[in-house]
Each structure stands twice: as structure tokens, then as C-alpha cells.
Amino acid sequence: GESVGLHLPTLSVQEGDNSIINCAYSNSASDYFIWYKQESGKGPQFIIDIRSNMDKRQGQRVTVLLNKTVKHLSLQIAATQPGDSAVYFCAERGGGGADGLTFGKGTHLIIQP
């Protein structure tokens, strides 16, 4: 029979514009967060991480913002390039010594030329 898959949120941006991808997490005890990029046929690739005692961290062309009050995480990509097209996942580590990551559903970023 026909299978129904996850309907991933999609964000379409023009090449050169900035992209903002959002993520709501569920566990207020989570102490560490990671953004991953996944291209078709590949494994998740680490982009940037942030610990719960921080609210902002910057990398090369990427910034992660953490708002613990509303349990919200965002990834900002500056000057989006065609190579940024992928599915982006946020992941949280539950804290309390639990090392496993829990992943969000993902956002499909599409770059328009």
C-alpha cells in the first residue's frame, strides 16, 4: 500500500539571502544542542553546537541562537549558497548523564537561483 512519509517543513530562499531555520525542543533539561545538515544519500553532518549555558554561538557563515525560556533553537545561515541546499536537523542531548541525541523532524532548505 501507499506509505505516508513525514511532511518536512520547507524553506525556500534566494541565493545570497540569509536563511533562518527554527526548531522547538521539548526537554527543558537538555544541556547541549547541535545543528546537522543532511544531503541526499549521506549521513548527518555537524554544523554547529551550543551548550545550554550560552544563548548564541557563531561559526563560519552560521549562527545558532538558543532561547531556553521558550525552548527554541534557530540556525542562521548568512549569504546562502547553492551548496547549502539540504535537510537541516536540530538535535538535543537530554542532560542528566544521558548521552543520546534526540532529533527534530528536519527542515528542507531550497536555494533559488
Place this chain on the structure above:
Amino acid sequence: DAGVIQSPRHEVTEMGQEVTLRCKPISGHNSLFWYRQTMMRGLELLIYFNNNVPIDDSGMPEDRFSAKMPNASFSTLKIQPSEPRDSAVYFCASSLTGVGYTFGSGTRLTVV
């Protein structure tokens, strides 16, 4: 470093057969994780090991699934007997004391 290495990249098997997936973590990493990715459920944690010891296997779907880590450089995930609903991409990841989570390229399993 070659990163996390998984084999095989693709596996097609018949229902009822045993399937073994393999993973070599990054040298020096002390934690290893097995994940499953499907369209329906996204990325799910199946089991993880710290220093070769299984810590949390609450994500393992049922008794047909088992995982071992006989040493710091090798782990297996076994499904016996396999069923069509096990079809998915299985990822292995490793980390060092809770940082640097690095994923392998995955094994795409198809059970027919």
C-alpha cells in the same frame, strides 16, 4: 581520520533472513550510537554504548534487534529475523565524552 565507517552501504535481503550491520567508530571516541532513519519516524536512537558497555537500549524496537560492541573499534547491529518494516537507513555515530558527535554514511537496508 577516516571518520565513522559503516558497512555495507546497501543491503537487500529477504524477509526472515539475518542481517548484520557493522560500524567502526572514530579512533579515541568512547561513545557509540546506532540510529535508524525512516520517512515516517525520522531519526531515532536505537541504542548507545559508553566505553563498550550498552547504556540505553530503550529505542531497540523489539527482541529481533541486538547490538554488540566487543571492543572500542567495532560494533554490530543485528536483526534476526528481518521483516519488511525494518527497511530503513541505519546510522552509526561516535563521540568523545558527549561532544563531537560524528555520523557515518549509513547502511540502506531493504527487506523484501
